[in-house]
Amino acid sequence: MDSGSPGTPGAPGAEGDKQAKIIGGGESTEKYPFIASLQWERDGDPNSHYCGGTLIAADWVVTAAHCVTSPGKDGKPYEMRDPAKYHMRIGSNDRTSGGTVVKVRQFKVLPGWKYEENRNDGQDLALIRLAEKVPQRPAPMAKKLPAVGSTVKTMGWGYTDASDSGAEKLPEKLREIDLKVLRPTAKECEADADGDDSYGIGKGDFCSDDGADGGTCGGDSGTPAVQKAKGRWQLVGLNSRAPGECGTSTDIFTGVGDHQKWIKSQIG
Numbered sequence: 001m002d003s004g005s006p007g008t009p010g011a012p013g014a015e016g017d018k019q020a021k022i023i024g025g026g027e028s029t030e031k032y033p034f035i036a037s038l039q040w041e042r043d044g045d046p047n048s049h050y051c052g053g054t055l056i057a058a059d060w061v062v063t064a065a066h067c068v069t070s071p072g073k074d075g076k077p078y079e080m081r082d083p084a085k086y087h088m089r090i091g092s093n094d095r096t097s098g099g100t101v102v103k104v105r106q107f108k109v110l111p112g113w114k115y116e117e118n119r120n121d122g123q124d125l126a127l128i129r130l131a132e133k134v135p136q137r138p139a140p141m142a143k144k145l146p147a148v149g150s151t152v153k154t155m156g157w158g159y160t161d162a163s164d165s166g167a168e169k170l171p172e173k174l175r176e177i178d179l180k181v182l183r184p185t186a187k188e189c190e191a192d193a194d195g196d197d198s199y200g201i202g203k204g205d206f207c208s209d210d211g212a213d214g215g216t217c218g219g220d221s222g223t224p225a226v227q228k229a230k231g232r233w234q235l236v237g238l239n240s241r242a243p244g245e246c247g248t249s250t251d252i253f254t255g256v257g258d259h260q261k262w263i264k265s266q267i268g
Contacts, residue, residue: 028093028155028174032233034139035174036061037095037157038104038128038222040086048167049095052156052223053088054235056141058133060267061088063222064240064254065126068107069115078115083107088128091136093174095157103131108266110259122202124240124254127266139224142236144257145206146181152208152227152236152253153178156220170219179208179225182250189252192244199241204258206237208251218246225253 034055042048051067069078083104092099106129113123146152155176182189189207191197201207208225221240226233237253244250256263 026175026177028176031091031093032155032174033091033136034233034235035091035093035155035224036063037089037092038063038067038086039089039095042167045167047087047089047096049157049170049219050086051219051221052239053128054224054238055090055134055136055138056235056263057138057267059130060138061090061128061130062235062238062256062263063126063128064238065109065113065124066115066120066240067222068126068128069109069113071115071117078109078113080107080109083128088130090130090134094172095170095174096172100134100136102134105129105131110262119198120202120241122205122240122254125238125256125259127263139226139233139235140229141256141260141263142227142229142234143260145204145255146225146227146236148181148183150181150227151178152181152225153233154208154220154223154225154239154251154253156223156239158218158220158223167219179210179251182207182209186250188243188250190243192249197243199243199252201243201252204255205240205252206255208253210242210248210250 036053037049038051039047053061053063056062068081072078086104090100108127110123110125157170184201190200223239224235225237227236237255240254241252242249
């Protein structure tokens with residue numbers, strides 16, 4: 001899943017990308033200590049943004065599985081990317097400064113994930129183990145999917161225009177947008193306008209609208225969707241894909257509720 005390769009889900013600037021960008025919305029004014037930017041060296045920039053994530057423990061981040069894997073070879077469901085090539089900036093709305101910068105020790109992928117070039121059937125979740133603990137406050141995780149009709153807030157450093165490409169056009173400051181949760185059986189959640197279900201909703205996912213104000217789609221893969229619970233932001237899911245075009249299609253998020261048992265078994 002090299003950044004910029006044709007058809008790559010999640011890589012900033014990938015041609016044919018059907019994954020996450022914040023289009024519309026606005027610059028975040030609130031600080032989110034749990035927000036995370038997965039970064040690597042690209043085109044001479046040692047801190048190029050690749051995907052988003054959410055701090056869920058002092059040394060663990062949750063993100064999309066397609067952010068840490070490549071298409072499988074010889075019958076394998078995926079190939080694991082090299083964690084030594086990545087680092088993370090935790091807890092800053094500016095992906096170029098502030099927060100805590102920490103190296104990545106390990107990637108762990110949810111069982112059932114399969115990386116295909118032109119399809120995503122769900123189970124798109126992975127854990128990133130940090131090389132050391134960070135002082136930022138992690139986000140608690142929801143135990144179930146958000147209710148249909150409720151609003152989730154999602155945020156990230158993806159493109160602000162669907163025609164943008166290249167890592168140099170990703171915004172430096174975090175942006176966010178509120179989206180409404182739709183029925184999982186809605187046609188626009190299951191397939192694109194032509195009936196192609198390659199990136200439609202799967203088990204454990206939830207779907208949100210992309211209204212006139214925009215939505216997600218390229219540098220925002222893996223970034224959080226949150227809701228308030230007892231006065232605190234709670235992680236309900238992470239951005240995975242879109243059935244159709246960026247900024248106009250619905251968005252598919254991997255819910256964390258169905259996967260908490262596995263997550264907790266890995267992070268202790």
